[in-house]
Amino acid sequence: MIDFTEVSYDRDDWELFSRDFLQTIGLHIEVPPDRGADHGRDLLVTETISGEIANMRLRWLVSCKHFATSKRSVNESDEQNLLERIRGFNADGFIGFYSTVPSSGLNHRLEQLRKSKDIKDYKIFDHREIENRLVTAGYSSLLMRYFPNSYKHIKPIHLLCSEYIPLRCNYCDKDLLESLFTRKESGNIVFVNREEGKTSVTTKVFCVCKGSCDEMLSKRYTKENSITAWLDISDLVIPTEFITKIFSAMNQIREGRVYTDVAYEELQDIFIAVAQKVLRAMTEEEWKRAGMLRHYKI
Secondary structure, eight states, X not given: OOOGGGSOSOHHHHXXXXXXXXXXXXXXXXXXXXXXXXXXXXXXEEEEEEOSSOEEEEEEEEEEEOOTTTTOOBOGGGSTTHHHHHHHTTOSEEEEEESSOBOHHHHHXXXXXXXXXXXXXXXXXOHHHHHHHHTSTTOXXXXXXXXXXXXXXXXXXXXXXXXXXXOBBTTTOOBTTGGGGTOSOOEXXXXXXXXXXXXXXXXXXXXXXXXHHHHHHHHHHHHTTOEEEEEEHHHHTSHHHHHHHHHHHHHHHXXXXXXXXXXXXXXXXXXXXXXXXXXXXXXXXHHHHTGGGSOOOO
């Protein structure tokens, strides 16, 4: 999905992206990228792991390799003197930040160092893991800044509140919003209705995976003499369809359709969750203007 060649082969650009990415996931940048001889380190970052009694601080030596143009793997010759470099910077472990993948030889070398307890641990951020993070909530600004063309194509999830709001399947609990990036059709939004005289009452609104999850829940509500209707989530994330369905719900209420309190809240929650995929990212000024959107319900 992401074209990593959008980041120029210039060493500074990939290292700056690495710094911003690692900072976004919660690591502290102890020594940022700089120019000149780096003696085998691109960044030094620290991580605090919290326990019930005490906190443990780990220092990571970060090596950034950008081979997206050639598409070759990062091998042992690209990461020479690993142990000496890690010890030289008093680091506890190693992070490889790569726009391709490590070779099996490099993976084996790192695993040996961990098993022998020469290092506490290692972590490889390859192109697939970086991509998976960038398309999920909270990383859209990084995607927009470093991969503007990919950003236009992917349309990632944006935070509209202080934290991400998942769109869970009511049967298996899978996040159907995130699965839109791996599957063309993720699931449905289901409306459970019953007739009370001449009035149609919506008693529940929920999301469900297509297939077996949908079938299981449909059988349940059929036994309760309810009628179900559905919307395809992959259609609802189309901006024009999103607006159309909001107005459709408003018009139905105006014309006399009744929603129970529970169903009405569920519908609001679903629209807000889907909006994270439909709407653009907010600017810093807009966040301030909106008071950081402390409450996501309308």
